[in-house]
Amino acid sequence: MDKESVRKAIKARRLAKKLTIADIAKDIGRNPTFVAAVLQGNHKLPADEGKKVGELLGLDADLTASLSKFPVRTDFPNSSDPFKYRLMEIIGVYGDSMREQANEMFGDGIMSAIDFTLDMEKVTGSQGEARCKITLNGKWLEYKTF
Known part of the structure; x- marks a missing residue:
């Protein structure tokens, strides 16, 4: 299966099970943003955690392995x-x-x-409106002189 087909299949199973990303993250003890990236195919889980998510979602062996x-x-x-686009715009502007x-x-x-x-x-x-707060937290790497 190609990456997009895997993403769609995993999302369909998650939605069918009525599980949120936060539910899955809590179940395996991971950050929800990280789990979302795993489910999108942009990060990977250790095999034991991948298996746990696969069981939680009722995924077949191939989809479970993809995690x-x-x-x-x-x-x-x-x-x-x-x-x-808005995230890229923020970086472009700021x-x-x-x-x-x-x-x-x-x-x-x-x-x-x-x-x-993240x-x-x-x-x-x-003013009572819903807002999205994103926190980026990265180690600072100093350039070396030589």
Whole structure:
């Protein structure tokens, strides 16, 4: 099965079981954003956790195995998806100022995307509106001089 077919099949099983991503994450003790990335084929679980998710969702052996395979992350950036586009827009608008502030706070370096966590939560704004709060938390990697 190709990656998109696997994604669709896993999502269909999750929806049929009426399980949220948060439900699955809680069951295996993982961050919901990480689990969402696994279910999209952009991260992998250890085999024992993949098997647990496979059993939870009632997946066949091939779909269960897909949860623990090394992903091929080739489908981004996707500027046609509004949610992804807005994230890219935020980086386009604020990226240089964020980099400058980070360099002032930490020195010359970059935030790791390997030693990294991402959390997303629903919060209430000052006027009672629903808001999406995204927290990126990466180890700071300083450039070396030689």
